[in-house]
Structure formats: C-alpha cells, structure tokens
Amino acid sequence: xxxxxxxxxxxxGPGPLEAGTARVDAWIWSVRLTKTRSVAATACRAGHVxxxxxxxxxxxxxxxxxxVRLFHAGRERVVVVRKPVTKRVGAPVAAxxxxxxxxxxxxxxxxAVVGIRDRGAGRPTKRERREFDSLRGR
Numbered sequence: 583x584x585x586x587x588x589x590x591x592x593x594x595g596p597g598p599l600e601a602g603t604a605r606v607d608a609w610i611w612s613v614r615l616t617k618t619r620s621v622a623a624t625a626c627r628a629g630h631v632x633x634x635x636x637x638x639x640x641x642x643x644x645x646x647x648x649x650v651r652l653f654h655a656g657r658e659r660v661v662v663v664r665k666p667v668t669k670r671v672g673a674p675v676a677a678x679x680x681x682x683x684x685x686x687x688x689x690x691x692x693x694a695v696v697g698i699r700d701r702g703a704g705r706p707t708k709r710e711r712r713e714f715d716s717l718r719g720r
Contacts, residue, residue, distance in 0.1 A: 604666035606633055606650065607640035612667045613676040615652055615659055625654055650680075659684045 604612070607626050611619040623640040625631050631638045632651040644650060644663050652659045661680040671679070699706065706714065 602666065603643040603645045604668045605640065606631060606638045606642045606644050608668050609644050609663070609666055610650070610652060612670050613661075613679045614670075614673060615661070616654060621654075625652065630654065649683075657684070657687060 607619055607622040610616050610622040616622040626638050626640040629637050630653040633642055633644055633648055644666055646663055648663045650661050650663060660683045662683060663680055665679040667679055
C-alpha cells in the first residue's frame with residue numbers, strides 16, 4: 583500500500599506553496615503587490631501587467647523564474663517569481679516568493695519636477711506649455 587502522508591497538499595495535488603504554476607492575477611494578489619484580486623485582474627485586462635515582456639491576461643500562468651512587470655499606484659514594479667503561490671500569504675512569506683528588481687521610488691522633489699500650477703490659474707499659455715515640455719525633455 584502507498585504512503586498516504588501529505589506534506590501540505592491534498593491527495594489531488596500539491597498545496598498552495600508547492601504548486602508549479604499559478605494564475606498571474608492570483609499570484610500578484612497573493613504576494614501582496616495589489617490589495618485585491620479584482621484590482622490585479624483589472625490591471626491585467628488594462629495591459630498594466632507583463633510577463634516576460636508580453637502583455638498578460640488574468641488567467642495566464644506564471645512559474646518560477648518568470649519576470650512580472652506591474653504598473654500600479656503610479657510606479658512600475660519589476661519582480662521575478664521565486665515561488666508561484668495561489669493563496670494569499672503573510673507578508674514574511676510573500677517576501678520570499680519574489681525578487682524585487684523595481685526601480686527606486688521617486689522622491690517628492692523628483693516627482694514635483696513636472697511643474698505645479700496654482701489652483702485657479704486657468705489653462706497654461708503656449709509659452710508655459712513649451713517650458714513644461716522642456717522640463718520633461720521633449
């Protein structure tokens with residue numbers, strides 16, 4: 583008779599931490615890159631998620647070694663999958679499930695370079711628009 587002991591999974595398959603693949607929307611939510619799974623799925627449908635450089639649909643499978651790029655909350659996150667998980671896990675476990683290669687978060691000074699106009703100042707003039715474009719490097 584076969585040994586029926588399990589190491590976290592069920593008789594039907596591996597547990598949430600040993601799975602070979604996971605849906606990209608579920609994985610993004612599981613490792614706490616987004617607050618809800620629906621936000622992750624919406625980001626996928628909007629084209630804000632790329633897996634290995636290709637746009638990802640919510641049901642696309644990710645496995646260990648895949649690079650996931652997520653544009654969310656005004657910044658781009660670049661992570662490499664270490665463990666594909668399907669259930670939401672605690673923050674310490676989630677940190678072990680990916681390698682974060684994201685660019686650093688811009689400081690408040692760097693973020694303010696785009697030009698701030700006074701409230702109620704109206705539309706920018708042609709001269710002001712040219713100055714904004716030169717600040718942005720266009």
